[in-house]
Amino acid sequence: MEKVELLxxxxxxxxxxxxxxxxxxxxxxxxxxxxxxxxxxxxPFNTGVDAFIESHLTDANSRIRFVNTxxxxxxxxxxxxxxxxxxxIAFEMINNFxxxxxxxxxDMISKSNNSAKIAGIVVDMFCVGMIDVANExxxxxxxxxxxxxxxxxxxxxVQTLHDDYNTDxxxxxxxxxxxxxxxxxxxxxxxxxxxxxxxxxxxxxxxxTAARRIRxxxxxxxxxxxxxxxxxxxxxSDHDVKIPRIYPIGPIINWNSKADDCTMSWLDKQPxxxxxFLCFGSYGSFSISQVKEIALALEHCGxxxxxxxxxxxxxxxxxxxxxxANHEEILPEGFLERTSGIGKVIxxxxxxxxxxxxxxxxxxxxxxxNSILESLWAGVPIAAWPMYAEQQINAFQMVVExxxxxxxxxxxxxxxxxxxKIIVTADExxxxxxxxxxxxxxxxxxxxxxxxxxxxxxxxxxxxxxSYISLxxxxxxxxxxNT
Numbered sequence: 001m002e003k004v005e006l007l008x009x010x011x012x013x014x015x016x017x018x019x020x021x022x023x024x025x026x027x028x029x030x031x032x033x034x035x036x037x038x039x040x041x042x043x044p045f046n047t048g049v050d051a052f053i054e055s056h057l058t059d060a061n062s063r064i065r066f067v068n069t070x071x072x073x074x075x076x077x078x079x080x081x082x083x084x085x086x087x088x089i090a091f092e093m094i095n096n097f098x099x100x101x102x103x104x105x106x107d108m109i110s111k112s113n114n115s116a117k118i119a120g121i122v123v124d125m126f127c128v129g130m131i132d133v134a135n136e137x138x139x140x141x142x143x144x145x146x147x148x149x150x151x152x153x154x155x156x157x158v159q160t161l162h163d164d165y166n167t168d169x170x171x172x173x174x175x176x177x178x179x180x181x182x183x184x185x186x187x188x189x190x191x192x193x194x195x196x197x198x199x200x201x202x203x204x205x206x207x208x209t210a211a212r213r214i215r216x217x218x219x220x221x222x223x224x225x226x227x228x229x230x231x232x233x234x235x236x237s238d239h240d241v242k243i244p245r246i247y248p249i250g251p252i253i254n255w256n257s258k259a260d261d262c263t264m265s266w267l268d269k270q271p272x273x274x275x276x277f278l279c280f281g282s283y284g285s286f287s288i289s290q291v292k293e294i295a296l297a298l299e300h301c302g303x304x305x306x307x308x309x310x311x312x313x314x315x316x317x318x319x320x321x322x323x324x325a326n327h328e329e330i331l332p333e334g335f336l337e338r339t340s341g342i343g344k345v346i347x348x349x350x351x352x353x354x355x356x357x358x359x360x361x362x363x364x365x366x367x368x369x370n371s372i373l374e375s376l377w378a379g380v381p382i383a384a385w386p387m388y389a390e391q392q393i394n395a396f397q398m399v400v401e402x403x404x405x406x407x408x409x410x411x412x413x414x415x416x417x418x419x420x421k422i423i424v425t426a427d428e429x430x431x432x433x434x435x436x437x438x439x440x441x442x443x444x445x446x447x448x449x450x451x452x453x454x455x456x457x458x459x460x461x462x463x464x465x466x467s468y469i470s471l472x473x474x475x476x477x478x479x480x481x482n483t
Contacts, residue, residue, distance in 0.1 A: 003033045003116040004479060007105065011124030011146070012043050012090050014282050015370050017053075018254045019146050019223055020124065021064070026249070028063045031475050035063035035116060039104055041097050041127070042071040043090065069100045085195065086283075087126075087389065088202040091210070095129040102133050109137065119478040122221065128213035140218045140481045147369045148224050149232035149248065150397045151194075151390045152214075153183020156236075156243060158197060159211035162204075169207075173198040183232040186400055191411035192392035215242055219477060223250040223369065225459035226466040228376070228402070228452065247474045249467050251373040251456050259353035263306070266344050270304055270359040276437055277380075278307040278364040279349045281371060284387055285312035285321040286414070288330055289423050295335050297429035303437050304342045306360075308349035323347035355380050362436035364408065364429075367394040379453035381405060381445050383432040385424070387414040404449050408432035 006027065010020040017040075024036035040053065053066055108118060120140040123130045125147070134141035145152050161167035172179065178187035196203040214220060225248050226233055236246050267275065278294070280286075286294070291309065298305050309330070310321035327345045328336060336345065351371065354360060355378040365371045367386045372394060375382050382405040384395035392413070398405035408431075409424045436445070459467040 003035070004119040005035045005037060005108070005116040006119050006478060007108065007121045008036060008038045008144070009041065009101065009121065009123045009127045009130050010038060010144075011126035012041065012094070015368060016124050016126065016146050019252050019370060020122075020144055022252045022254055023144065023221070023223075023249065024064055026252070026471060027475065030471060031479070034119070034475070034478070036065075037108065038064070038066045039101060040066055040068045041094055041101075042069060043093050067104055069097055069104065084201055085199045085203045087196045088199070088206050090126055091129070091206050094127050098129065098133060101130055102136065105133055105137055105139075119481050120218070123217075125210065125214070128210050131213050131216055141216070142219045142221055143214050143217050143244075145214075145220055145222045147390050148372075148394065148397065149222050149229040149236060149246065150183045150401070151369075151393050152220065152222060153232050153236055154181050154188070154194075154393060155197075155207065155211050156214070157181050157183070159208045162208050163212075168204075169193070170198050170200045170204050182235045184397070184401060185231055188393065188396065189411075192386075192396045194390045194393055195388060195413055215244065217244050218481075219245045219247055219474065221247045221249055221474060223252045223373065224248045225250050225456070226470075227455035227459055231401075245477075247470050249471045249474065251377055251459070251467075253374055253377055254352055254370075259350040263344070263346055263350065264353065264357070267306065267354065267357045267359045272358050273361040274304050275357075275359045276303050276305040276362045276364065276433060277349075277354050277360050278305060278309075279351055279354075279371070280308070280310075280366040280385070280387060281368045283321065284366045284414075285310050287312070287423075291330050292332055293423055293426045294429055295332050296426035297433060298343060299332075299335065299339060300426065301430045301433050301437070302342070303433065304359075305339075305344070306349070306354065307343065307345045308347065309345050310347060352378075362433070364433070367391040367398065367405075369394060372398060373456075376404065376449065376452045377456045379450050381436045381449045383408050383436050385409055385412060385432075387412065402448070402452075403443075404445060404452055406432055406435040406443075406445060 008020050008024060010017045028034055028036055118139060120142060121134040122142045122144050125143060125145050128143065131141045158169045162169060172190035172193055175190040177190045179190060180187050197207050233246060233248055236243050309327060311324045312321055324330060352374050355363060355374055360380055362383060363375050363380045364383045364385055365375065367384050368391060382398060384399055384405045385408040386392045386395040392410060395410045399407050399410065408429055412424060459465045462468060
């Protein structure tokens with residue numbers, strides 16, 4: 001069979017790149033004639049991907065390679081730019097890379113005459129502008145959607161409301177209204193709509209543009225699985241003929257999350273199913289006032305905890321959080337000493353390894369989609385505390401639609417231009433903690449999470465798993481794209 005090459009254009013940030021690389025590994029492991037090239041767009045701020053790429057450059061697998069685009073775009077201090085949503089800035093910057101991406105694709109095509117043919121271009125949901133490059137070279141394009149099918153359905157639905165019914169979705173900001181959406185069983189409260197979608201300063205228009213471009217592709221690869229989002233996936237297949245074919249191929253988990261000895265050694269010493277893990281993703285951080293409320297909640301409830309606590313970037317900057325030089329400077333006086341027997345505060349956390357440890361019982365999470373899948377795979381219930389992007393809608397789906405999580409504060413926002421005006425109190429935090437740590441399955445959540453853990457594994461089982469079969473269909477489509 002003829003050898004083919006697939007070009008991936010991942011989005012900015014670790015969550016997007018890690019999932020894309022894991023998908024690439026799945027593809028080449030299933031088809032020996034397929035190779036994958038990751039074209040890395042280097043934005044002028046810290047996205048946390050350099051070390052990850054470096055660790056994979058030594059990989060002996062020659063059918064995965066990385067091509068870096070030079071960063072010829074400067075980060076701007078312009079006040080108008082600083083007022084924009086982080087997602088909008090990322091979309092705009094990525095679009096400016098089109099000439100560089102075009103040159104990279106042209107170079108690949110020129111070298112493919114005597115080797116592999118290019119089967120298509122897979123663009124991240126942030127990189128849909130690169131569909132223009134695929135069209136220029138008459139290559140099929142696919143979208144890799146790193147969130148769930150429910151959010152995908154919401155994205156496409158609000159674009160339809162805007163384009164066909166002249167609905168201004170930004171009017172829902174600060175509203176108590178509820179929005180019926182085909183990919184959700186329950187109406188969605190306006191308070192959990194994604195920040196970018198409600199943003200009048202370019203966010204909503206960026207949302208609609210992304211949805212329109214997604215509809216142009218040959219297929220949408222979604223990091224989910226039938227058993228988790230059956231209702232949403234069915235709605236995308238049945239409701240709108242203008243939606244490309246959906247390929248649910250998850251859960252994709254980053255199995256190479258390396259654990260540091262200190263953290264894992266501490267967990268090894270804890271009783272089984274006793275530890276609360278708190279971690280808020282690549283961009284998750286809190287104000288000093290909010291950190292103190294979390295500390296008060298942990299100290300008062302008295303449960304064992306492992307807390308990934310990171311420092312926010314400087315005001316006005318859009319870099320990822322960094323490690324604190326000294327946690328004592330931000331925590332209440334004496335907190336570390338008083339909790340030394342039951343708690344540990346760290347910086348970066350090896351999340352997959354921690355969640356998989358038998359000592360971990362509950363997870364306070366920002367509800368990024370990767371984190372949700374990782375917690376379900378490990379069978380660890382979530383206390384939902386979303387912060388930015390689509391995390392509020394993810395939290396709603398897990399708490400209300402699926403009943404596999406509890407709420408701490410579902411409408412909390414901590415984004416560039418839409419920060420919460422309130423502090424989540426220690427009492428609210430403690431209440432959420434107790435519901436996943438101390439209740440003996442009174443609400444059935446732990447049993448539902450355990451059931452979903454088994455379904456995660458069945459979805460990727462060889463031959464009969466729903467995601468295994470969906471991935472086979474995708475590979476077949478890729479191999480037939482140039483015939």
